[in-house]
Amino acid sequence: MRVVVIGAGVIGLSTALCIHNRYQPVLQSLDVRVYADRFTPLTNTDVAAGLWQPYLSNPSNPQETHWNQQTFDYLLSHLHSPNAADMGLALISGYNLFHEAVPDPSWKDIVLGFRKLTPRELDMFPDYSYGWFNTSLILEGKRYLQWLTERLTERGVKFSQRKVESLEEVARGGADVIINCTGVRAGELQPDPMLQPGRGQIIKVDAPWMKHFIVTHDPERGIYRSPYIIPGIREVTLGGIFQLGNWSEVNNIQDHKSIWEGCCRLEPTLKAEIVSECTGFRPVRPQVRLERELLRFGPSNTELIHNYGHGGYGLTIHWGCALEAAKLFGEVLEERKLLRMPPSHL
Amino acid sequence: MEKNGEVTKRSRGCCLNWPGSPQAYAFCFHCSRMDTARIAVVGAGLMGLSTAVCIPTLVPRCSVTVIADKFTPDTTSDVAAGILIPHAYPDTPVHKQKQWFRETFDHLFAIASSAEAGDAGVYLVSGWQIFRSMPTEEVPFWADVVLGFRKMTEAELKKFPQHVFGQAFTTLKCEGPVYLPWLEKRVKRSGGLMVPQRIEDLWELHPSFDIVVNCSGLGSRQLAGDSTIFPVRGQVLKVQAPWLKHFIRDGSGLTYIYPGISNVTLGGTRQKGDWNLSPDAEISRDIFSRCCALEPSLHRACDIREKVGLRPSRPGIRLQKELLAQDSRRLPVVHHYGHGSGGFSMHWGTALEAARLVNECAQALRSPAPKSNL
Numbered sequence: 001m002r003v004v005v006i007g008a009g010v011i012g013l014s015t016a017l018c019i020h021n022r023y024q025p026v027l028q029s030l031d032v033r034v035y036a037d038r039f040t041p042l043t044n045t046d047v048a049a050g051l052w053q054p055y056l057s058n059p060s061n062p063q064e065t066h067w068n069q070q071t072f073d074y075l076l077s078h079l080h081s082p083n084a085a086d087m088g089l090a091l092i093s094g095y096n097l098f099h100e101a102v103p104d105p106s107w108k109d110i111v112l113g114f115r116k117l118t119p120r121e122l123d124m125f126p127d128y129s130y131g132w133f134n135t136s137l138i139l140e141g142k143r144y145l146q147w148l149t150e151r152l153t154e155r156g157v158k159f160s161q162r163k164v165e166s167l168e169e170v171a172r173g174g175a176d177v178i179i180n181c182t183g184v185r186a187g188e189l190q191p192d193p194m195l196q197p198g199r200g201q202i203i204k205v206d207a208p209w210m211k212h213f214i215v216t217h218d219p220e221r222g223i224y225r226s227p228y229i230i231p232g233i234r235e236v237t238l239g240g241i242f243q244l245g246n247w248s249e250v251n252n253i254q255d256h257k258s259i260w261e262g263c264c265r266l267e268p269t270l271k272a273e274i275v276s277e278c279t280g281f282r283p284v285r286p287q288v289r290l291e292r293e294l295l296r297f298g299p300s301n302t303e304l305i306h307n308y309g310h311g312g313y314g315l316t317i318h319w320g321c322a323l324e325a326a327k328l329f330g331e332v333l334e335e336r337k338l339l340r341m342p343p344s345h346l
Numbered sequence: 347m348e349k350n351g352e353v354t355k356r357s358r359g360c361c362l363n364w365p366g367s368p369q370a371y372a373f374c375f376h377c378s379r380m381d382t383a384r385i386a387v388v389g390a391g392l393m394g395l396s397t398a399v400c401i402p403t404l405v406p407r408c409s410v411t412v413i414a415d416k417f418t419p420d421t422t423s424d425v426a427a428g429i430l431i432p433h434a435y436p437d438t439p440v441h442k443q444k445q446w447f448r449e450t451f452d453h454l455f456a457i458a459s460s461a462e463a464g465d466a467g468v469y470l471v472s473g474w475q476i477f478r479s480m481p482t483e484e485v486p487f488w489a490d491v492v493l494g495f496r497k498m499t500e501a502e503l504k505k506f507p508q509h510v511f512g513q514a515f516t517t518l519k520c521e522g523p524v525y526l527p528w529l530e531k532r533v534k535r536s537g538g539l540m541v542p543q544r545i546e547d548l549w550e551l552h553p554s555f556d557i558v559v560n561c562s563g564l565g566s567r568q569l570a571g572d573s574t575i576f577p578v579r580g581q582v583l584k585v586q587a588p589w590l591k592h593f594i595r596d597g598s599g600l601t602y603i604y605p606g607i608s609n610v611t612l613g614g615t616r617q618k619g620d621w622n623l624s625p626d627a628e629i630s631r632d633i634f635s636r637c638c639a640l641e642p643s644l645h646r647a648c649d650i651r652e653k654v655g656l657r658p659s660r661p662g663i664r665l666q667k668e669l670l671a672q673d674s675r676r677l678p679v680v681h682h683y684g685h686g687s688g689g690f691s692m693h694w695g696t697a698l699e700a701a702r703l704v705n706e707c708a709q710a711l712r713s714p715a716p717k718s719n720l
Contacts (some may be wrong), residue, residue, distance in 0.1 A: 067712070080642050081643075082644075082646055084589070084642070085587070085646040090591060093472040093516075093593045100625050113514055114500055115496065118493065120493055132476075135472075135502070190521060205530065209468075211469065211471045211591040211605065212470065268460055268461050269461060269462075269463035269464055271465075294452065
């Protein structure tokens with residue numbers, strides 16, 4: 001049973017790991033490979049700040065709320081192991097700021113210690129009049145991808161650096177099941193008018209005294225278009241750019257100014273050294289595409305499982321989606337009557 | 347005779363300010379010709395430096411000289427994590443402790459919110475204080491001074507299976523090795539001097555100085571003859587674990603994890619009467635093990651360094667004027683020491699009070715009554 005995962009960002013690697021963990025014990029012939037043209041540190045996952053936080057509004061697909069919760073619980077369970085830092089995982093508390101009172105988010109009981117900000121806390125942010133405080137998680141993209149790669153390598157999963165030109169090419173190459181985790185460029189393999197790039201630019205600074213995330217919201221401008229400051233393990237990510245339809249990979253000077261001025265105004269202590277700056281593309285879609293499709297090329301059929309379109313919340317939702325993709329994979333195995341326990345060794 | 351609007355009294359004939367006198371820079375206690383009050387601050391730890399910063403803001407026409415045998419990064423204050431969580435002093439009234447804590451918190455909060463925060467090493471940090479059994483006081487006196495104080499939720503307590511109760515809040519941390527040099531810069535900017543010199547007796551400062559501020563911590567056993575001050579030895583580990591963003595403190599105060607700017611402080615010990623400044627390897631292993639039990643990710647910490655500090659412990663903080671007298675010599679002293687485990691939490695409040703006491707001394711020297719009662 002040859003499974004090819006296309007894409008080596010957080011979705012591709014976590015789906016590969018989830019499937020391998022679940023089915024390798026019951027399917028001796030399971031052969032999982034990852035094909036991608038870009039690996040860490042060149043994926044969009046590497047650019048993400050890594051804060052676990054869904055959008056404020058309820059997702060159009062209620063399953064996404066469940067997948068977010070599954071991801072949080074999964075990550076939380078790893079917090080108590082010595083491996084947490086290796087995974088790029090840590091607890092982090094911080095502030096969500098608004099210009100006016102807003103309803104509580106659907107994830108308020110998923111995160112820890114959710115509460116409203118007190119007046120003295122709001123005094124720290126004179127441009128804002130309402131807000132929340134809660135404890136969430138940081139999952140640093142780069143470190144997590146390295147960790148996933150190590151876990152996959154241990155399990156004998158092979159990686160192949162190549163640009164996949166078509167699904168047919170992979171099917172004819174012998175894949176029984178293809179998992180499509182191609183993120184923002186999924187449209188190159190199969191046109192998807194619902195998928196668009198949500199270009200983001202971020203600045204990384206060295207400001208080790210910052211221990212809290214600060215995310216501002218401006219409903220008039222929209223998600224990710226308002227300044228945010230998110231400390232990672234070593235560096236602090238500054239952002240606030242979201243441009244639908246913009247494919248420019250080049251760092252833009254106007255965007256730089258907008259981020260820098262917005263974040264310094266928000267947090268005057270940011271008299272900090274700039275370490276790096278980069279651009280990424282959120283794979284924006286009205287909802288995640290997580291479903292099966294049957295490909296017919298020639299005599300045989302190839303099962304295709306799509307898992308892309310996670311917008312700006314890929315790290316937040318990744319494990320729930322990986323579990324769902326693994327469930328869909330299980331359905332394929334059942335249909336093909338491939339699931340059986342290995343012979344017992346008595 | 348009037349000078350600058352103040353009425354000054356004529357010399358009573360005991361003035362030492364004769365031109366050409368070998369003690370030309372001395373002044374006579376009874377003569378109010380003292381123009382610049384020359385103030386010596388003994389000790390360059392947190393108390394010495396913060397008092398040295400406060401004095402020029404409250405005392406008109408003064409000069410400040412900080413004299414100490416140890417400067418940052420070699421003071422006790424450099425070893426302390428610098429977290430603002432008060433300790434109770436049995437001999438100091440609670441309302442006073444609260445007042446000093448609030449003054450310190452408000453002062454540092456303003457710095458933490460300004461562009462100076464990184465230079466000063468002052469920043470906000472959130473976290474948890476956890477208890478293995480229900481504490482007698484669920485809401486401490488300082489709960490409304492820190493930010494967002496509340497009980498931990500059940501979900502939060504799951505992280506600490508050995509603990510039954512906890513408090514979550516946001517407080518401030520002052521990184522000693524960054525904050526102290528920043529204070530030194532402030533002292534120098536207002537004209538203060540730093541003099542590395544070990545003082546064995548406060549009288550050494552007479553007659554070069556008009557007022558002495560004693561911030562010598564444990565040194566007061568000798569310098570002030572105070573036998574009520576004793577060391578409480580604290581050993582800590584400073585480690586690299588930059589992923590940790592929260593403090594964790596066991597309610598007993600014996601085990602704690604305080605994330606800093608350039609390292610994380612793991613502690614600790616409370617060894618009364620122990621003067622030993624050398625780290626003990628067995629104790630280091632024990633501290634590490636206790637902290638890893640609370641935060642298993644610490645197993646990945648590296649670059650582990652051991653440090654020891656002797657907390658200057660006393661039943662109450664000594665903030666008091668004293669007039670030293672020997673033959674005809676007089677030396678006004680303001681004592682400002684004995685903060686034990688709670689130095690950082692109280693320092694600005696007590697420094698302001700010490701500076702007020704110094705001002706009282708200066709005023710008394712400038713316009714003494716026939717019988718001055720300092």
